[in-house]
Amino acid sequence: MFNTSKAYVRQLKSGEQYELSQPVYSLNLVNDIFEPNLNNEYYHYYRLVHMEHTDRVIEGLHLVFVELPKFTPHNYSERKMQVLWLRYLTEINEQTREVPEELLANPELKKAVNALEESAFTDAQLAGYEKFWDIISVEKTLYGSAKEAEKKEWQKDAKK
Known part of the structure; x- marks a missing residue:
């Protein structure tokens, strides 16, 4: 609660x-x-709610708790995802220089790694990063347009 409030x-x-x-x-x-009284429920979502009028909620702080001992995957795929996410949460930190390939092979985890990397950027680095990807996007568009024009020209020549 303390850290969330901070x-x-x-x-x-x-x-402001x-x-x-x-x-x-x-x-x-x-x-x-x-x-312990909520037997197999491992996911708990708390927020600030009026005691008498529970439809009245103060937005702002949302606390989610996952009790890991209660979580039991039902199949291999769920177990694998659990292990991958726990590895992501325990192995990736500010000293990480290279992310293990098995984490990057999963699309959701790769997205999480990318978001984490971007969140560490300064404003200047983020602007440079976004500019880089804008340039890549423009280059891909120009390349695609050139290939399409070349294809149309080739088809036109083939009909002659």
Whole structure:
């Protein structure tokens, strides 16, 4: 709760409007059982709700807890995904220089790795990164257009 609140507060600089703040989601993987009365329920989602009028919610802080001991995959595919995500969460950090290939082979994990890399960029690095991909996109478009024009020219010559 403490860290989630800090993340929420850090969004705004002094004097900025509160309306600019975005919700903060805290994902907590717990290697323990803290809701023993909720038998096989391993996923717990908490937010700030009015006690008497539960339809009244204060948006902002969202806390998600996953009790790992209660999670039991039903098949090999689920077990493999569990292991891959746990590896991602435990092996990837600011000292990581090379991501294991088996993590990058999974599209969801590759997307998570890319998002993590982008989140570490400074504003200048992010602008450069986006410019790089814009240039690549333009080059691909120009190349595709040239190939299409070449193909039409070849078809025109073939009909002669």
